Amino acid sequence: MLQKRIDAITKDLPSSIKLIAVSKTHTADEINAxxxxxxxxxxxxxxxxxxxxxxxxxxxxxxxxxxxQTNKVKQIIDKVYMIHSVDSLHLAEEISKRAxxxxxxxxxxxxxxxxxxxxxxPDQVLDLANSVKDLPNIKLRGLMHIAPAADNPEDVRxxxxxxxxxxxxxxxxxxxxxxxxxxxxxxxxxxxxxxxATCVRIGTAIFGERNYSKSQ
Numbered sequence: 289m290l291q292k293r294i295d296a297i298t299k300d301l302p303s304s305i306k307l308i309a310v311s312k313t314h315t316a317d318e319i320n321a322x323x324x325x326x327x328x329x330x331x332x333x334x335x336x337x338x339x340x341x342x343x344x345x346x347x348x349x350x351x352x353x354x355x356x357q358t359n360k361v362k363q364i365i366d367k368v369y370m371i372h373s374v375d376s377l378h379l380a381e382e383i384s385k386r387a388x389x390x391x392x393x394x395x396x397x398x399x400x401x402x403x404x405x406x407x408x409x410p411d412q413v414l415d416l417a418n419s420v421k422d423l424p425n426i427k428l429r430g431l432m433h434i435a436p437a438a439d440n441p442e443d444v445r446x447x448x449x450x451x452x453x454x455x456x457x458x459x460x461x462x463x464x465x466x467x468x469x470x471x472x473x474x475x476x477x478x479x480x481x482x483x484x485a486t487c488v489r490i491g492t493a494i495f496g497e498r499n500y501s502k503s504q
Contacts, residue, residue, distance in 0.1 A: 294322065301488075304486065307329065307490065308331040308489045309322050309494045311491065311495060312491060316341040319345050320346050322494065327348070327494075329351060329369070329487075330350055331372075333352070333354025339364070350369055351368065351372060352364060358379055361383055366389075371383065372393075372394045372432040372470050374394065374420070375406050377420060380393065380420040383426060384424050384425050389425065390426070394431055394470055395413060395416055397432065398433075399450045407433070430467060431451055432469075432470040433447065435472075441476040444479065445479050445482075448472070448483035448484070448485070451471060455484070473488070473491065474494075
């Protein structure tokens with residue numbers, strides 16, 4: 289069943305798109321099964337979930353995709369390939385301070401202005417990007433966006449388009465390493481890809497519904 293779910297996604301996924309399997313609330317055994325099916329990148333949104341699963345999971349690229357508190361940076365800084373959710377200079381400075389190697393980061397953009405979500409507003413992205421780009425041990429790779437919940441993915445196309453426009457404006461200034469646009473989840477990833485996403489974060493369509501009773 290897991291292989292069929294992954295195959296159903298990857299068969300229509302352009303080879304240029306990175307698939308991040310979001311494993312929140314799912315076990316290390318389930319993650320390892322996904323890795324056996326070809327998954328190379330795993331996303332988690334809570335520090336404790338990475339810490340509880342890390343030693344039991346096969347070699348994989350870990351992506352932190354949730355809100356990261358500065359006091360938790362030191363706990364995962366040596367474990368993650370990329371931090372998608374940088375939303376302040378303060379957080380970027382803490383990552384820079386704690387890192388002993390170059391850490392890939394994305395700036396989280398709150399294009400819809402949702403009060404319950406983190407991320408900087410579109411008009412703040414350039415200032416934050418300029419502030420973090422030269423910090424030691426930081427590699428600014430691009431932008432991340434979480435679209436509003438919607439029954440019809442077409443309803444959020446406008447937000448993906450807005451973030452892609454910001455990305456395109458910044459790319460000439462920030463160079464070839466500025467190459468990642470993290471947008472799209474299980475319900476809207478096809479629209480996100482149409483609007484320029486380079487990586488998608490898919491959980492439910494791969495692992496099934498979240499199971500908090502199995503969360504470690």
